[in-house]
Amino acid sequence: MAIEHGGSGDPRRSLELMWGIAPRPTRGPKQRLTIAQITAAAVAVADAEGLSALAMRRVAEQLGVSVMSLYTYVPGKGELIDLMVDGVLAELSTDFGENAGWRDRLGAIARDLWVLYRRHPWLLQVNATSRPPLGPHTIAVYEHQLWAVEGIGLSDVQMDSVILLISGYVQGAARGAVDSAQAEQSTGLTDLQWWEAHEPVLDKVMDPTRYPLAVRVGSAAGDAHQAAFNPDYNFTFGLERVLDGIAALIHKA
Incomplete structure (x- = not known):
């Protein structure tokens, strides 16, 4: 699985495009596309x-314009990927519901991300942890996520790390789920x-006297899941353990 790196384009141009402050061309034909339309076509x-098929020419075909015309809106693939990542983050919820505690709030964030990665598997091929697209949706999501742990006794650095911990866990779990789905396809x-x-x-080679634990535990898991791997079960199980660890951190703080 090829990995694309977020922030590989011109940072200034990416920010201008994401925040809608990019200067419009003063020459040439009148522009008839919007950045939102281009982003939606790329997504x-x-x-x-798949992300491997993403290219400026392919997006131009999707929009029914020439590739040279598309370049007058977005300078390259790097900036386009920043727009795509920031754009799909708008699909995440920003509502925890009334009276939700920190555990329910973080659980809601994790499940929302889980659904997003399953809906847009290519997101797992964009390494945007250290260089995220700092667009309006990215910042709004970060703000929302931080409110989940505001006022529960953690330092600011710990709050940031908890959000990264949840995001990293979901990414790993979603990658396994997507791999499983793609294997079936x-x-x-x-x-x-x-x-x-x-x-x-x-049945012939798995000797229970030689591999007692592998046979016993593997059989129990296989009977329970009707497979060697159940993405939804493993996601929920792992999430609860991550939240248990955060609970211990809060108690210690």
Whole structure:
């Protein structure tokens, strides 16, 4: 899986485009597209065909314009990816509901991110942790997430780290879920069918006296999930353990 790095374009141009303050051309034909339309077209390409298919020419085709025309709006792929990442973050909720405690708030943030990554798997190929697109939606999401842990006894640095911990956990869990879904698409076999195909040989070689724990635990998990890996179960299980660790940090603070 090829990784694209956020912030690989011109930082000034990316910021101007994301915040809607980019100067408009004073020459040439009147522009008929908006940055929002271009961003939506690029997201549609990545959603349908993967990030590897994303190119300025492909987006221009999606919009029905020439690639040279597209370059008059967005200078390159780096800036386009910044627009895409910031754009889809607008899909995240900014409402915790009434009377939600910190644990419910962080849980809601994690589940919202989980859904976002499943909806836009290409996001997992953009390394934007150290160089995030500092657009309006990115900043609004960060502000919202920080409110989840405001006033619960953590320092500002700890608050930031907790948000990064939740985001990092969800990214890892979502990557496993997306890999599982893509494996089914590429092979035409469900996880259960894949295991059933291996079962006759495994029954011969998996000696319970030699591998007692692997046989016992693997069989229990397989019976419970009807697969070796259940993305939704593992996401929920892991999230609760992460929240337990944050609870210990709050208690210590």
